[in-house]
Amino acid sequence: MSITALLARLGAATRAQMADWGYAARLLARLVWLLGPALRRWPLVRDQVHFLGNRSLAIITVSGLFVGFVLGLQGYYTLQRYGSAEALGLLVALSLVRELGPVVAALLFAGRAGASLTAEIGLMRSGEQLSALEMMAVDPVRRILAPRFAAGLIALPLLCAVFSAVGILGGYVVGVLLIGVDSGAFWSQMQSGVDVFKDVGNGIVKSVVFALAVTFVALLQGYVARPTPEGVASATTRSVVMASLTVLALDFVLTAMMFSL
Amino acid sequence: MERSKNDVWVGLFVLLGALAVLFLALKSANLLQLNWNSQYQVSARFDNIGGLKAGAAVKSAGVRVGRVQAIDFDNQSFQARVTMSLDAAHQFPKDSSLKILTSGLLGEQYVDISPGADEKNLGAGDRIASTQSAVVLENLIGQFLYNKAAEPAPAKSAP
Numbered sequence: 001m002s003i004t005a006l007l008a009r010l011g012a013a014t015r016a017q018m019a020d021w022g023y024a025a026r027l028l029a030r031l032v033w034l035l036g037p038a039l040r041r042w043p044l045v046r047d048q049v050h051f052l053g054n055r056s057l058a059i060i061t062v063s064g065l066f067v068g069f070v071l072g073l074q075g076y077y078t079l080q081r082y083g084s085a086e087a088l089g090l091l092v093a094l095s096l097v098r099e100l101g102p103v104v105a106a107l108l109f110a111g112r113a114g115a116s117l118t119a120e121i122g123l124m125r126s127g128e129q130l131s132a133l134e135m136m137a138v139d140p141v142r143r144i145l146a147p148r149f150a151a152g153l154i155a156l157p158l159l160c161a162v163f164s165a166v167g168i169l170g171g172y173v174v175g176v177l178l179i180g181v182d183s184g185a186f187w188s189q190m191q192s193g194v195d196v197f198k199d200v201g202n203g204i205v206k207s208v209v210f211a212l213a214v215t216f217v218a219l220l221q222g223y224v225a226r227p228t229p230e231g232v233a234s235a236t237t238r239s240v241v242m243a244s245l246t247v248l249a250l251d252f253v254l255t256a257m258m259f260s261l
Numbered sequence: 262m263e264r265s266k267n268d269v270w271v272g273l274f275v276l277l278g279a280l281a282v283l284f285l286a287l288k289s290a291n292l293l294q295l296n297w298n299s300q301y302q303v304s305a306r307f308d309n310i311g312g313l314k315a316g317a318a319v320k321s322a323g324v325r326v327g328r329v330q331a332i333d334f335d336n337q338s339f340q341a342r343v344t345m346s347l348d349a350a351h352q353f354p355k356d357s358s359l360k361i362l363t364s365g366l367l368g369e370q371y372v373d374i375s376p377g378a379d380e381k382n383l384g385a386g387d388r389i390a391s392t393q394s395a396v397v398l399e400n401l402i403g404q405f406l407y408n409k410a411a412e413p414a415p416a417k418s419a420p
Binding site: 199 | 267268270271273274275277278279280281282284285286288289290
């Protein structure tokens with residue numbers, strides 16, 4: 001193959017990639033713009049909150065509980081070596097509120113809710129339902145994507161708060177009830193070390209950003225999926241992989257920005 | 262109708278999430294202990310602040326009475342200038358003195374106020390003159406070694 005053909009191929013690939021990015025950015029701007037109108041059609045959003053939020057509650061609660069258990073155990077083993085087992089509450093609360101709550105909740109949400117969003121919209125695409133909507137002069141972005149986007153933005157921060165709260169209770173169960181760390185020290189160390197705005201507030205900000213990323217990636221992958229069974233399958237896979245990687249990368253950036261002091 | 266049923270469940274979900282946020286704010290963070298009271302600021306100069314950081318506690322008799330607001334370097338006197346905000350509920354005499362102490366052997370450092378005997382109390386913007394620097398472990402060890410070296414060598418016992 002000649003050099004020019006190689007260069008031409010590279011150029012075409014770059015150009016296609018740029019076009020994809022541009023399309024994604026345009027769709028994201030459109031979805032954010034449509035948040036207000038979507039919320040005004042509340043029944044649509046409500047059904048999606050029910051589907052994305054309520055149905056994810058079980059997995060979020062159970063995982064939160066077990067993450068709390070493990071944090072309690074591991075934290076205790078490490079802390080008691082330095083004779084500061086009373087700091088267990090602080091350790092559990094800070095790790096959950098700052099990092100594990102938002103990140104793990106977002107990863108679970110990407111697997112549980114994001115995948116089903118992508119599959120649903122991809123199947124709508126392959127079943128030509130989206131084209132049918134367009135034919136009837138109904139904008140699919142406004143009617144199908146926007147309510148799901150708004151619902152994801154509502155559901156994930158709430159799920160993240162539930163995850164952190166249940167996790168702290170799990171740490172309490174293992175640390176105080178099973179191992180026997182002093183209950184007063186557990187809570188008072190936690191309260192003196194956790195700041196409402198710096199820690200809890202930043203955790204919630206993080207989960208809102210993750211909600212935006214996960215829901216948007218899921219919707220985009222479904223919307224641009226190739227309208228074949230394989231296309232929907234690979235779109236679902238890509239949705240989960242990309243959403244998870246985006247969450248982890250964003251987490252690093254956000255942490256560096258928030259807690260750099 | 263299915264819709265009204267969904268409404269209830271979504272409402273419950275939102276309520277649960279709000280309760281979780283409330284739990285995080287009240288039980289695990291210190292929203293209730295957060296200080297909305299008025300405060301007044303005083304400053305002091307230290308020769309060495311050790312590992313003191315902005316946000317560290319200011320304590321008197323072990324009770325937290327304020328926080329360190331800011332720390333910067335004074336170009337004139339080559340000392341550290343520490344600005345502290347104290348709760349207005351606690352007033353201290355003008356000649357109180359400050360010490361930088363460590364909670365526990367390896368804990369974090371805080372500023373300790375020992376009240377003096379002056380009739381007048383500290384006001385906003387006042388400067389506390391009497392300060393005692395943080396104990397820096399390296400200096401302490403250096404001093405110890407220096408003293409050791411200065412001591413005459415112990416006489417060797419005769420064989």
